[in-house]
Amino acid sequence: MATTSQAQFNANLKRYYSFYTGGFVAFVVFVGILEWFGVPNRILGYIFLFATVMLYAGIGFMSRTSEVSEYYVAGRRVPAMFNGMATGSDWMSAASFIGLAGTLYLTGYDGLAFIMGWTGGYCLVALLLAPYLRKFGQFTIPDFLGARYGGHAPRLIGVFAAVLVSFVYVVAQIYGVGLITSRFTGLEFAVGVFVGLAGILVCSFLGGMKAVTWTQVAQYIILITAYMIPVVWLSLIHTGAPIPQITAYTTVLPKVTALEKELNDKATPKGAAEESVRAIFRERSAAADVQLKGLEAGGVGYLAEQKKALEDQAVALKADAAPDAKAIEAAEKAAKDYPTDPAKAKEQWTKDKSGAAARAGAVKSHAEPFAAKDEKARGIAKKNFLVLVFCLMVGTAALPHILMRFYTTPSVQEARRSVFWSLFFIFLLYFTAPALAILVKFEVYGSLVGSSFAHLPAWVSNWAAVDKTLMSIADINKDGIVQLAEIVIGGDLIVLATPEIAGLPYVISGLVAAGGLAAALSTADGLLLTIANALSHDVYYKVIDPNAPTTRRIAVSKGLLLLVAVIAAYVTSMKPGDILFLVGAAFSLAGSAFFPSLVLGIFWKRANQLGAILGMTVGLGVCMYYMIQTYPFFGINAPRWWDIAPIGAGIFGITAGMIGVIVGTLISPAPSKEVQELVDHVRYPNLEGDIDTRAA
Amino acid sequence: MQLTEKHKEYWRRNLKLTGILLAIWFVATFVVSWYARELNEITFIGPLGFYMGAQGALIIYVLIIWFYARYMNNLDQEYGVHEGEEQ
Numbered sequence: 205m206a207t208t209s210q211a212q213f214n215a216n217l218k219r220y221y222s223f224y225t226g227g228f229v230a231f232v233v234f235v236g237i238l239e240w241f242g243v244p245n246r247i248l249g250y251i252f253l254f255a256t257v258m259l260y261a262g263i264g265f266m267s268r269t270s271e272v273s274e275y276y277v278a279g280r281r282v283p284a285m286f287n288g289m290a291t292g293s294d295w296m297s298a299a300s301f302i303g304l305a306g307t308l309y310l311t312g313y314d315g316l317a318f319i320m321g322w323t324g325g326y327c328l329v330a331l332l333l334a335p336y337l338r339k340f341g342q343f344t345i346p347d348f349l350g351a352r353y354g355g356h357a358p359r360l361i362g363v364f365a366a367v368l369v370s371f372v373y374v375v376a377q378i379y380g381v382g383l384i385t386s387r388f389t390g391l392e393f394a395v396g397v398f399v400g401l402a403g404i405l406v407c408s409f410l411g412g413m414k415a416v417t418w419t420q421v422a423q424y425i426i427l428i429t430a431y432m433i434p435v436v437w438l439s440l441i442h443t444g445a446p447i448p449q450i451t452a453y454t455t456v457l458p459k460v461t462a463l464e465k466e467l468n469d470k471a472t473p474k475g476a477a478e479e480s481v482r483a484i485f486r487e488r489s490a491a492a493d494v495q496l497k498g499l500e501a502g503g504v505g506y507l508a509e510q511k512k513a514l515e516d517q518a519v520a521l522k523a524d525a526a527p528d529a530k531a532i533e534a535a536e537k538a539a540k541d542y543p544t545d546p547a548k549a550k551e552q553w554t555k556d557k558s559g560a561a562a563r564a565g566a567v568k569s570h571a572e573p574f575a576a577k578d579e580k581a582r583g584i585a586k587k588n589f590l591v592l593v594f595c596l597m598v599g600t601a602a603l604p605h606i607l608m609r610f611y612t613t614p615s616v617q618e619a620r621r622s623v624f625w626s627l628f629f630i631f632l633l634y635f636t637a638p639a640l641a642i643l644v645k646f647e648v649y650g651s652l653v654g655s656s657f658a659h660l661p662a663w664v665s666n667w668a669a670v671d672k673t674l675m676s677i678a679d680i681n682k683d684g685i686v687q688l689a690e691i692v693i694g695g696d697l698i699v700l701a702t703p704e705i706a707g708l709p710y711v712i713s714g715l716v717a718a719g720g721l722a723a724a725l726s727t728a729d730g731l732l733l734t735i736a737n738a739l740s741h742d743v744y745y746k747v748i749d750p751n752a753p754t755t756r757r758i759a760v761s762k763g764l765l766l767l768v769a770v771i772a773a774y775v776t777s778m779k780p781g782d783i784l785f786l787v788g789a790a791f792s793l794a795g796s797a798f799f800p801s802l803v804l805g806i807f808w809k810r811a812n813q814l815g816a817i818l819g820m821t822v823g824l825g826v827c828m829y830y831m832i833q834t835y836p837f838f839g840i841n842a843p844r845w846w847d848i849a850p851i852g853a854g855i856f857g858i859t860a861g862m863i864g865v866i867v868g869t870l871i872s873p874a875p876s877k878e879v880q881e882l883v884d885h886v887r888y889p890n891l892e893g894d895i896d897t898r899a900a
Numbered sequence: 901m902q903l904t905e906k907h908k909e910y911w912r913r914n915l916k917l918t919g920i921l922l923a924i925w926f927v928a929t930f931v932v933s934w935y936a937r938e939l940n941e942i943t944f945i946g947p948l949g950f951y952m953g954a955q956g957a958l959i960i961y962v963l964i965i966w967f968y969a970r971y972m973n974n975l976d977q978e979y980g981v982h983e984g985e986e987q
Contacts, residue, residue, distance in 0.1 A: 313936065316953035320929060323958050327925045330965040331918045335972070449955065453946030571950040573936035582937075590930055597929070615983045617976065620969035624962070631962050638954035884903060887911055888981045 210614055214283045221286075225425055231255065236711040245710045249388040252714040253721065256426065257403040260725065263419045267411035272754045275412035275761070276343040276737060282417055282612045288625020290420035291609045293427060293726035295322075295630055297373075298380025299787050301427060301723035304634075306695025307784070308641035312570040314585065316638065317592040321791075323627060323634050324593070325600025330623035333601060334610040336806045336886040338619035340897055343611065344734075345604040345798065346742040351897060352805045352882060353816040354875070356747055361820045365797035366604040366738045371772065373603075373790040374731040376783050378404075378776040380724035387671075387700075388717040394777040400725065401773045408729045409762060412737075416729045417612060423722035424629060430719025431633055434702040434712055435640045441706060442643060452639035456646045460570055463649040467688055468566045474654060478567075480681045481689040485564035492557035499549055507544055514539035563689050570645060584847045592788075595854035599791025602798035605727075605734040616889040644698050647705055653688045660686070663704035667697060674700070732772070736765035788851035789831060796827035796857025800865045808869075809883045815869030823861025827853045910979040917971060921964050928952070928960040 208216070235248055269275055282290065300322065308315040340348055345366060350359030381400030386393045407419040439448035443455045469475040498506045518535035521527065543549035568575055574585035600606065609626075613619045652664060657679050667675035674694040677686065699720070703712040740761035745752055752760075800819045804811045833842040835850040848855060874880075885894055932939065932952045939949035948956075976982035 313950055313953060316950075320933070320953055320957050324925065324929050324961050327921070327961050327964050330968055331921055450945065453951055453954075457946050457950075571940060571947045573933075573940065573949055573953075586934070590933055593929060593933065617969075617973045617983065620972055624965045624969050627962055627965055631958055635955050635958050887914075888907065889976050890981045890983045891907070 210281060210283075213281060217283065217286055221421060221425070224422060228426065228429075232711060232715060235714065236709060239709055239711050245713075246390065248710060248714050249717065252718045253385065253389060256718045256721065257406070259422065260403060260419045261406035263422055264407040264410050264415040267415035267418050269411050269414050270755060270758055272757065274414045275758050276611075276741065277608075278414040278417045278612045280341075280612055281614050282622075284613060284618045284621035285625045286421050287417070287609060287613050287618075287622040288627075288629050289424040290417045291606065291622070291626035292629035292633075293420045293424035293723065294609060294730040295606060295626070295727070296427065296633060296723050297377055297727040297787070298384070298720060298724035299376065299783060300633065300637075301431065301720050302380065302384075302696050302699050303784065305637045305640040305644070306698040308638050309645055309693070309698050310695050312568060312575075313573040314575075314589060315641075317589050318596065319634055319638060321593045321596025322600065323630060325597035326623060326627040326630070328597060328601035329606070329610075330620065330627075332803050332806070333607060334619050334623045335616045335889070337607060338610050338613060338616050339886045339889060341611065342897065343741050344737050345607055345802070346738055347746075348805070349801060349816065349820075350742070350746065352879065353801070353811075353813040354879060355813055358801070358813060358816045358820070359742055359746065361817065361824075362798070363738045363742045365793070365820065365824055367735050369603065369790050369794040369797070370605060370731045370734045370738075371768075372786055372793065373605075374728055374735070374772050375776050376786040376790070377724050377728040377731065378772055379783055381721065381728065382776060383696075384717055384720045384724065388714070397773050397777050400721070400728075401769055403721075404725055404728045404732065405766070405769055407725070408733050409765060412758070412761070413608075413612065413733060416726075416733055419729065420726045423726040426715075427719040427722045427726075428629070428632055430715045430722075431636065431699075434706050434708060434716065435636055435643065437708055438643045438647075438702060438706040439639070442646065448639040448643060449635055452642040456642050457571060460642060460646050460649060463646075463653075464567045464569050467649070467653070474687075477681070477683065477685060478687050478689055480683070481687045482564045484680050485560045485689065489557050489560035489564060492553045492560065496550065496553045496557065499546060499553070504544075504546055507542070507546065507549060511539060511542045511544065514542055563692075567688060570642065587847065588849050588852060591848055591852035591855045595788070595792045595795055595852050595858070598795035598799050598858055599793075599854060602794040602802065603791070604738070604794070604798070605730040607802075608734060608737075609730075640702065641698065644702065644705060648691070648693070649688065652691070653686055655686050657684050657686060661705075663701050666704065667701055732765055732769055735768045736761050739764050739768075785835070785837075785851060789853075792827050792831070792851065792854030792857060793824065795854045796823035796861050799858060800861035804862075804865050806883065806886060809880050810874055811865055811869050812872055812875040812879075814872040815865040815867070818868030819861045819863075819865030822864035823857045826860040827857025830856050906979060907981070910975065910981060913975060914972065917968065921968055924960065925964055928957045932957065 235251055238251070239245075239248055271279075273279055304315075304318060307318060337345075337348060340351070342348065342351070346359045346362035349362040350356070352358075378397055378400060381404070382393050382397035385391060385396035385400050389396070391399065408416050435448045436446045439451050440446045443451040445451050466472050466474055467478050470479045495510075498510070502509065514535065518532060518539055521532045521535055543552060574582045574589060576582040576585050610619045610622065613622050652661060655661065660677070664675060664677060668677055671694075674697040676692040678690055679686075680690050681687070700713075700716065703710075703716055740757060744760050745757050797820050800823060801811075801816045804819075805816070830845070830853040831850050832838045833840050834844055834853075844850075845856065882897065885891065885897060888894075932949070936949035936953065939952065940947040942948040945951050945955075973982075
């Protein structure tokens with residue numbers, strides 16, 4: 205199959221991607237020149253999106269293949285470093301690229317659970333799974349379960365879990381694609397979803413894993429460049445040094461902490477101004493509370509009474525000797541908007557009450573872990589933080605689309621190195637995100653707060669005009685000066701607005717959008733391929749028709765890919781649920797279903813079929829049960845177990861899965877000699893007189 | 901296929917290394933986070949508890965994996981279980 209030697213192949217790859225990077229830089233410069241000549245921003249946005257999607261399509265087209273091993277595992281000749289880049293972009297989704305820094309901005313220390321969880325999981329991948337899966341050397345994760353535990357049941361449960369997990373995750377990705385396309389081109393969200401989908405399909409449809417791998421490498425280069433440029437520039441402006449990852453902590457964080465103290469101290473002018481805004485919010489919260497209490501006592505009668513009172517007030521104003529038109533209008537509007545339906549009224553006022561109360565609170569310290577009102581609440585916050593970290597880590601080491609990538613390296617040694625490169629490339633973005641959050645916070649607390657409403661910075665007014673959920677600012681206490689409590693920032697704003705905050709030209713904003721798109725597309729590609737492969741390879745080929753010719757296997761896979769993609773896009777266009785929860789749920793589900801059976805399958809020879817079946821079903825079952833019981837979306841809202849939030853359901857699922865494997869194994873006989881030999885086989889990269897599990 | 905004493909020793913050394921590295925991983929992640937509030941009293945490139953979560957732990961993770969790959973790839977050679985393929 206290989207016409208060139210691996211060494212020559214590696215050298216060629218390095219040359220191609222160096223040219224590619226150079227070409228990309230030249231392209232960005234070219235768009236920058238267009239901007240300088242006055243081409244409108246909207247056109248620049250189109251150029252960026254169109255050019256990058258065409259580029260991915262081009263790579264996909266050049267990598268088209270109908271060979272099984274190329275289609276499923278890129279021919280197993282992806283060198284460690286390139287597999288690392290591909291894994292990096294496969295891994296980093298829209299949530300990492302756009303959402304992460306924003307989450308950190310909003311939650312401070314507590315958001316670091318995502319930073320640690322989404323990197324530390326690679327230690328588990330490296331130490332417990334990657335080299336062994338590579339030695340096993342087949343095509344999918346259910347393949348391993350099928351061979352290790354025997355029979356169709358473990359394989360099919362594995363397929364079910366892989367499809368469930370990947371589908372939940374891919375919906376979150378396509379949502380991100382739709383959001384970016386619609387924001388930067390002005391297309392409808394639903395149209396954006398399908399345009400993005402076309403971008404996803406051109407990469408994976410023609411060349412399967414081979415095309416996806418080489419596209420992902422290209423996408424990694426774009427996304428990391430796009431992330432770094434604005435942050436480095438911002439650091440240079442604020443600290444004079446282009447290393448945000450150091451200066452953010454040594455120089456900027458102490459200033460942010462000082463500003464937090466000043467804003468919370470009523471004795472300082474800024475603190476007093478904040479206090480006046482907070483007092484208004486406290487009043488609003490109390491007013492909502494009065495209405496709620498009245499509603500509780502009087503029911504529908506109370507609503508009618510209050511509405512009547514407001515109407516009377518409007519009438520009284522009109523009857524005044526010198527009628528004030530504005531006051532009349534306001535009073536009439538208040539009477540008209542007053543709710544008549546008790547359920548709606550309750551919902552509205554509860555929201556008003558908590559929303560206003562939140563804005564009336566003091567500024568939270570960025571660096572303080574588990575901030576809460578008392579020791580007990582702090583304990584719960586700490587517990588949930590640790591549980592979330594654990595679930596994200598174990599989930600990382602169980603996501604099929606990531607584990608699959610380690611089938612594609614040329615050898616076990618390369619698989620080990622490749623996990624290192626993967627984490628290294630992921631690390632570059634993840635250790636920058638917390639720094640970015642601090643830098644933007646400094647900009648907001650230090651420059652925006654205290655500036656005058658008459659002269660808001662351009663980025664503030666621009667984003668406030670584009671999207672109220674990202675940036676909302678209003679002069680609550682009418683002093684003409686911006687206070688922190690008067691600003692509401694949506695998390696996604698942080699990364700999207702950084703180029704403008706740093707005063708960079710629009711071309712960099714376009715680059716950031718292209719980076720976000722690359723992150724979402726690359727992850728969606730990997731996930732769709734995982735789903736299609738699980739169905740075509742594990743269900744169709746291994747169970748339904750083991751004699752199917754290779755051309756038909758690949759045709760089936762491609763057909764399924766198309767079908768799954770369309771279903772996923774359809775589900776996404778209905779805008780289901782909260783993205784961060786969807787992503788978190790995928791990790792908990794994956795960890796509960798796969799981690800115990802995979803790891804014990806390698807490290808415990810005794811583990812057998814009944815154990816695997818029990819472990820996977822019980823783990824997945826417990827995890828799903830807890831989510832359905834406690835996540836508000838499902839409307840049951842049962843009491844939580846040990847105060848664990850629904851996103852941390854994996855802690856119960858993973859534990860139950862482990863117990864399931866152990867109990868199931870111990871109550872049934874030890875596996876056959878062949879299976880025990882298979883375990884020895886995966887434990888040693890090379891063994892004399894060894895069996896061969898490699899797929900043809 | 902019969903495993904020799906040498907093979908078993910290779911596996912034992914692998915398990916030992918895996919155990920040690922997992923212990924480091926556990927301490928860097930869970931023990932450090934547990935004491936994050938206390939560690940914030942110490943300043944090391946910013947408050948230590950915060951710094952460890954934002955950056956320190958990540959550097960440790962990268963080093964763990966780097967060391968594992970290097971050590972195991974050498975161990976393969978030493979015990980003669982490396983693959984004969986080109987790099």
